[in-house]
Amino acid sequence: EVQLLESGGGLVQPGGSLRVSCAASGFTFSSHAMSWVRQAPGKGLEWVSAIRGSGGSTYYADSVKGRFTISRDDSRNTLYLQMNNLRAEDTAVYYCAKPQSPTTVTTFVYWGQGTLVTVSS
Amino acid sequence: AIQMTQSPSSLSASVGDRVTITCRASQDIRNDLGWYQQKPGKAPKLLIYAASTLQSGVPSRFSGSGSGTDFTLTISSLQPEDFATYYCLQDYNFPQTFGQGTKVEIK
Numbered sequence: 001e002v003q004l005l006e007s008g009g010g011l012v013q014p015g016g017s018l019r020v021s022c023a024a025s026g027f028t029f030s031s032h033a034m035s036w037v038r039q040a041p042g043k044g045l046e047w048v049s050a051i052r053g054s055g056g057s058t059y060y061a062d063s064v065k066g067r068f069t070i071s072r073d074d075s076r077n078t079l080y081l082q083m084n085n086l087r088a089e090d091t092a093v094y095y096c097a098k099p100q101s102p103t104t105v106t107t108f109v110y111w112g113q114g115t116l117v118t119v120s121s
Numbered sequence: 122a123i124q125m126t127q128s129p130s131s132l133s134a135s136v137g138d139r140v141t142i143t144c145r146a147s148q149d150i151r152n153d154l155g156w157y158q159q160k161p162g163k164a165p166k167l168l169i170y171a172a173s174t175l176q177s178g179v180p181s182r183f184s185g186s187g188s189g190t191d192f193t194l195t196i197s198s199l200q201p202e203d204f205a206t207y208y209c210l211q212d213y214n215f216p217q218t219f220g221q222g223t224k225v226e227i228k
Contacts, residue, residue, distance in 0.1 A: 037165075045157070045165060045208050047217040059215040062122060095164055106212030107155055109176070111164035 002026040002110045004096050009115030016086050020115050022079040022096030030054050030074035033105040036081050038092035039114075048094070049081065050105055064090075086119045093117075123147050123211050127220030133228040140196040142223045144209035149189050153213035156185055156194045159222075160205045168207075169194065199225070 008020040022034070035050040049070040050059045058070050069082040079096050093116050097108035124147040134140050144154065152172035157165040167176045169185035172192055182197045196203055204227055209220040 044206075044222040045159070045210075045219045047210070047219060050215065050217075061216045106210075106217060107167065107170045108157075108165070108210075109167050111166075114164060 002098065004098060004110055004112035006094060006096055006112040006115035009094065009117045011118045011120065012086055013121050014087060014119055016119075017082070017084045018086065018117060019080055019082045020094050020117065022112055024077045024079065024096075024098070027098075028102075029072075029077040031102040032098055033102075034072065034079045035097045035106070035108065036070065036079075037095045037097050037108070037111075038090075039095070040089070040092040043092075046092070051079070052105060053102060083117070086117075088119050091117060091119045122216050123150060123213065123218050125209055125211055125218050125220040127209055127223055129223060130221060131224040131226060133226045134199050135228045136199055136201060138199045138228075140199050140203075140225060142194045142207055142209075142225075144187075144192045144194075144220045146190045146192075146211055146213075150211045150213035152188045153211060154185075154187070154192050155210045155212065156183075157208045157210060158203075158205045159208065165208065196225075 003025045005023045012018045033052045036048040051070045067085045071080045093114040095114045096112045098110040099107045100109040126145045154172045156169040159165040173185045184195045186193050206222045206224045
């Protein structure tokens with residue numbers, strides 16, 4: 001059974017940094033692309049970032065480019081999102097998401113439960 | 122980035138109604154579009170991918186159509202469990218972009 005478990009969310013001051021993680025199980029993690037999607041309180045979904053399998057290419061939304069870094073540790077079956085220079089508008093629930101097939105980067109079939117990041121002084 | 126314009130932003134409907142939600146892309150995205158359902162406090166759920174392919178386990182009352190720039194999600198007979206917010210997502214290129222969402226409420 002595929003499981004995605006996010007962690008690392010919390011309260012951080014504007015300008016601060018935070019790293020959220022997504023522990024994966026139930027599939028061959030290294031073969032699959034993984035993504036982060038976020039949702040601000042009461043707002044819609046926003047795609048944030050993606051990384052191809054085995055540490056391949058990375059992609060970012062314009063709103064986070066230069067501030068966020070996606071990475072993965074295939075030995076630990078874990079996806080990361082390092083968030084620097086955080087702003088109030090980064091406040092959101094952050095979901096990790098996975099496509100069904102190793103051959104696709106998108107089409108998110110599996111989702112974690114999300115971790116809340118709050119940027120406030 | 123490709124802009125996805127979804128309409129309506131909300132609608133009220135009754136059980137048994139036929140519901141249609143549309144999504145328009147700012148450029149041709151072939152059929153690289155998915156539809157997701159989200160209920161409060163829950164992660165989104167994939168309903169349709171490649172514009173018209175029903176995800177395994179999703180009821181057949183859900184259907185998708187369209188290609189190029191104009192896409193439609195149809196619920197043929199709305200059920201109580203279908204009251205939720207629906208989003209389209211283009212995966213033609215990066216950055217991927219969601220529509221603004223359509224909240225389907227009980228009339």
